[in-house]
Amino acid sequence: MLGKNQKIKPEDAETIIGAGVKVDGTFTAFGNVIVKGQLLGSLKTESDVSIKEGGSVDADIKAKNASIAGKVDGNLEVNQKIQLANSAKVTGDINCQVLSIEEGAILQGNCKVGGEKNATPEPEVETEE
């Protein structure tokens, strides 16, 4: 019997762009995004992005983590980790905390790995004089 906890919540939903589908425009998702088809424009999510082998993204990507086995033509701005599989082909600049590249992956662009995380501004404190 299927339990009632097996339902979709938008915040943990996974958008899936299948192999026979092309998406064109500003794509903003709730949760993880899996690309097996084609995406043009821009891609933004607060969760993870996974571009499968055969998937193609011609867009700037902003995400928490990115795992790439397909083709990306655009800049990647990732808060944590980027993983490039041996079938990955990335043309664009990369900015992340951790970068893992498998043998055979192609990367053409500038890399900025590690360093300071995107610092959140400290709240202003009012002081009485």
Place this chain on the structure above:
Amino acid sequence: MYFYIYDSFLQEKKYKRTISKIETRLATLDISGSKRRLTALKSVQEIVRSLSKNESPTIVVIGNDQTFCKAATAMAGTDSVLGFIPVKKDSEMAKILGIPVNEYACDIVSARRVEKLKFGEVNGKKFFSSISFNASKTILKADQKYQIIPQKTKKIKIVNLDLLRFNKADESEDFKRIASNPKDDYLEILMGRPGKKFLFFKRKQELDSLFFVEKLEIKPKKSKYSVDINIDKGKDKIQAPATVNVSNQDISIIVGKDRLI
């Protein structure tokens, strides 16, 4: 006050015993009520509209998913409560709402666990479960931000409340995507290849794309194309171009403990 709407197919002789068991169980639970029968001249919408004029009625459909969905859309925005006693074992609504079939559903009606669920709207016309149409002649514009262009995809289904029979996108992950969520402000778009039957050959439906949208525009790729949008798996159809969104009206439905929503 309980009102029971009997589906037209229940007049067939083979359902006589089932109906008798249901009525006995309803009497045992002390929730018997007034009966209405669907005929060729009396639609479920007409009956529901007339019953909804009573003070806070509980209207229970005894029948199949299509009749239940029609009753639900006719009850939108009223203070009525809708119950369901499915008599077809393959009822998907029964699985989603956690309702057993035949006389066992009477206990769920009696327990009266009520959930408020939303509707989808296509060109202002409500749907409760889903709409579907051919993908090859259409372009979708989602939330005024991006276009979804089907290329090798054949079928598109926009879901408010339905089971999501979905292909695993990644074999390593345990997909828990079983049913849609009809309580949020989003509709699910499923895309893929429809199932096919030809003599002994049978191909399973394969859906491999999933999107969540608040508002969707369905347009034919070329102005000469005609795209029929099928509503709630029934005979009702409308033509694209169409706008799909979540309705601001909801409905109170009696659900079971094992519901998927």
